[in-house]
Amino acid sequence: MVSDEEKGFEGKIKAMINSRACACQTGILEKKKSGLRYVNCKGCGKLFKTDRDTEYCYDCEKKLKSR
Known part of the structure; x- marks a missing residue:
């Protein structure tokens, strides 16, 4: 059974994908800290x-x- 929180997260991701935004712009991917x-x-x-x-x-x- 899927919880309400998981449904909300899935809905958020689907909305971001449908808007044709890149994953790097949607905040799904975390930025790596520089080693410099x-x-x-x-x-x-x-x-x-x-x-x-x-x-x-x-x-x-x-x-x-x-x-």
Whole structure:
């Protein structure tokens, strides 16, 4: 037996589908949190986003590797 809450949810989804809206616009799908974080480069002080475990920007990493 289907509860009233489930019927309401099904009705809401059917209405969203009938309106031809994308699932990403209807709120059915949850947005994923980004894995990016802000880091200040210890070499030059530049603020950049990364998902890696580093404290240096790409330019400073290249300089450190070439030494």
